[in-house]
Amino acid sequence: MIAPGSTIGILGGGQLGRMLAVAAAQLGYRCHIFAPEEVSIAAEVSAAFTRADWDDTAAMARFAADCAVITYEFENVPVAPLHALGSVPLHPPARALEAAQDRLVEKEFVRSLGGTPAPFQAVDSPADLHAAIAAIGAPGILKTRRDGYDGKGQWRIRSAADADTVDWPGQPLIYEGFVTFEAEFSVILCRAATGEVRFFDSARNVHEDGILALSTVPAGAPIADQLAQARDLAAAVAQALDYVGVLTLEFFATADGPVFNEMAPRVHNSGHWTIEGSITSQFENHIRAICGLPLGDTRLAASAVEMRNLIGDEALDWAGLLADPANHLHLYGKGEPSPGRKMGHVTRLTL
Template identity: 60%
Template sequence: MLEPGSTIGILGGGQLGRMMAMAALQLGFRVIGYAPPGDNVASSACDDFFANGWGETNALAAFASKCDRVTWEFENVPLSALEAIPENLLAPHPRALGIAQDRLKEKRFVEDLGATCAPYGRVDSDEDFARAVERIGTPGILKTVRDGYDGKGQWRIASAQEAQGVRFPGRPCIYEGMVEFETEFSVILVRDAGGEVRFWDSTANTHEGGMLVHSVLPAGSLVEAQVDEARAIARATAEALNYVGVLTLEFFATRSGPVFNEMAPRVHNSGHWTIEGAATSQFENHVRAITGLPLGGAGTRFARIDMRNIVGEEAGSAYRILAEEGEPHLHLYGKKEARAGRKMGHVTRVSNDAS
């Protein structure tokens, strides 16, 4: 267990790191961030911040020397960067990143644990792509095996004719058949070093352009009927990885049961509601888990919860939300540029009106 005043290092400078840092500060820890130069909004919540590239091993070593524990806020931290950080400082273990960064490894990993995935095939050439479309059919989606999130590095294919106009992008990809589903939902858990696991309630999630825009509780009868099966897969995943911290698995709720979509070895956008809506937020429980503190409760505190992302230029009028009914809790991330499709903040509304 880390002592009060110990230092937590966070790799990545985005809003997840910002909210994680705020939770760590509340618990009496110091926080140091590390990310390549840019609009690193987490820096305002850190005691110190290294704005250096992932390949700068001397800077990474200097950063690590100041930390008692190191974690990350997004899954695209290069594994090579972690080699400059002593393994005993890292939580979760980098093996989780190694799987989550490769969509093929990720699917095979969860399938071995009993999960159902959409039909898929590896694509390394135009010929591979044509064969995958012929075997799996359309509609489907072509994704790069590595990198890409919030809809980036993805090409939706509506028909075989449309597939003929899509060229292999020159790096390993995966082609997935589209899943007929009623809604999407996420399972977010926290696991400590002793193996204790706690789950937050699963929200029903809405995506636009591959990016989450809306999460609600209750999630509906279909999701509620499939949560136990999805949680079993998530627990098995955490145990197989000997995972420490917050872990998220996303699923499609289909008529035949939950279908695995992807894994995020970190705190997650669909868990932002836990700041106001749960006994302990995902950010605080992640900090508790990686520092050896007792886990907090994950129970939901309200009958209804609605979380929406604030995207792009919506941030310019976001303060108007504070005058609306429904107890809005506004979180703006302090980003300088309101680009189209960029997450600028979120608002959570909570209510005990069950109607």
């Protein structure tokens, strides 16, 4: 057990790191951010900041020497430099990063545990793409196997003819067939080092232009009917990885049951509602888990919760949002808004 007053290292300096640092401070911990960016909104609310490239192993080692435990706030942290952390515990483990960083590896891993992903095929050339479309059909979506989020690094393929219009990115890709679904939802769990697992209520998620726009709890039908099966898969993933911390799996609710979309080995945007809407938030429970503290209660603190992302200039109406006393406003301090950029979120509770 890591006692309050110790330092928690966080790899990554964005809004998830910021919210983790706030939760850690409430439990009496200091946070030290490691990120390559010159400006870090997570560092603004933390005790220390190391700005260095991911492959600067000397800086990584100095950072680790200041920390009692280390975690990360996004899944694209390079794995190779993490050997410089030495004996300092890293939660979740590097294996979770390896599984989540490559979409092909991720889907094969989940399928090996009995999960059902969308139809997929590896693509390394234009000829491979034509073969994948012939095997899986169109429409579909072509994605980079690595990196890419919030709709980035993706191309919609409406017909076989679209394969010849792709601006080839020069990196390994994966082609996924479209899934006919009734709703999208996420399963968010927190697993302790003891193996104890607690689930948060699952939110119904609505995406706009590939970016999460709205999460609502309770999720309702048909998600409620598919939740047990989805949770079983999420728990199996956590156990297979010997996972510690918050883990998120995203699903499509279909006529044939839950179809796995992707996993995130971290706290997740679709769980931001838990800050006010759950007895213990995903951020606090992640800190509890990585520090060896007892996990907190994940039950709802209200009868219903809605979380809406503030994307681009939607955050400029902060005064109007605060004028409604039912709103819980979270602004991330990112400066000037830009299209497609998550600038904050607002949560409403129905008691």
